[in-house]
Amino acid sequence: MRFQSLIVTAIVAVFAVCLCGYSQESQISVKTGLDVLLDEKADILKGKCIGIITNHTAVDRQGNLLVDILCRRSEIHIAALFSPEHGIRGDQDDSIPDGKDERTGIPVYSLYGKTKKPTSEMLEGMDILIFDIQDIGARFYTYIGTMAFAMEAAAEKSIPFVVLDRPNPITGTGVEGPVLDFTLRSFIGVAPIAVRHGMTVGELANLFNSEGWLKGSRPCDLTVIPMTGWRRSLWFDETGLPWVQTSPNMPDLETAILYPGLCLLEATTISEGRGTLEPFKMIGAPWIDSEELASVLERKAIPGVRFKPVSFVPKEIIGRAKNPKYEGETCQGVRIQITDRERLKSVTLGIQLLCTVRDLYPEHFAWRGGSVRTMELLSGQQWIPKAVEEGESAEVIVSRWQEGLDAFLKIRQKYLLYK
Secondary structure (H helix, E strand, C coil): CHHHHHHHHHHHHHHHHHHHHHHHHHHCCCECHHHHHHHHHHHHHCCCEEEEEECCCCECCCCCEHHHHHHCCCCCEEEEEEECCCCCCCCCCCCCCCEECCCCCCEEEECCCCCCCCCCCCCCCCCEEEEECCCCCECCCHHHHHHHHHHHHHHHHCCCEEEECCCCCCCCCCCEEEECCHHHCECCECCCCEEECCCCHHHHHHHHHHCCCCHHHCCCCEEEECCECCCCCCCHHHCCCCCCCCCCCCCCHHHHHHHHHHHHHHHECCECCCCCCCCCCEEEECCCCHHHHHHHHHHCCCCCEEEEEEEECCCCECCCECCCCCCCCCEEEEEEEECCCCCCCHHHHHHHHHHHHHHHCCCCCCEHHHCCHHHHHHHCCCHHHHHHHCCCCHHHHHHHCHHHHHHHHHHHHCCCCCC
């Protein structure tokens, strides 16, 4: 018996070593476009005067920043950096001023303020523009708006545009929500894609460029450097890549999963948790009964989530939440717990939350600022806030966007780079 026990122990040990090896291998299997550029294609930058649209998320496998890496290469000249929302270092929550990068001294042009598109003067003398920013997978996340506007500027100046691709952190298979009505085009909705689009920035760039969705319909000289080892079904925590907080209110993957739906509540008088350490993971208001709301939502048996009663007090957080809803007031609501991320449809969840609060508290529920405009821009459709006002159920609202979603899925299929 002792001998058999030793054999079993040895087998378990060998299995554990093999499993460990597999885990380590899987952690380095995904290479971003930046890693591929550095390992295989760095010559395209040699002797070039380049501009980089980037921020703190542009890191290699070891967590080294793109700008710092290229600054060490004497054959490459970085003429300017272009900052998206939240700044080059990702720590700002207001309009971004022009200036210089504090670490490298390189000039920084703001693309999140009065100017959201590089001007002709900013691009003077540029040989190539590089875009490397980690997206989050939702149409209204402004980084893809910054990319589209920069592509337009590159097309106008005949400057080659290179996108270093990165994973969609909430997978490349989850696609849901209404498709943008192009008449509502804005910085938080630059193209007729679904709220949760299920594409990488490289795929989106090809889509925008080839479908004539850039202003003036003029395509740019686009090159996408794809990742290697990434599969569409992967969540970010399965890639082995380092998670970098993409914006002040996007601290982790759980937040990113809920964000495409919970962000819709920004258009209402319901707090989406800004001003707390768990934005987009809970909702509430002073006029909500947390026990009642949690009970009603639990009875709906929404796939992939559970709801727990919670209270919270939104506060201003420097660089993260300025003038949050109900600042200093106690809000009652629910904390959303993800139980099965594969089954969760976050955009549908957002509509279900919104309609449930509307039905329970009709005397308090309203559009923020008294206008439907924010909801129109976030949802991408004028009919959605109207349907909410008229009391349509969440199920009916979701069914009404399906035809447009099916049409988008057919267009999207042509531009997928990964299996």
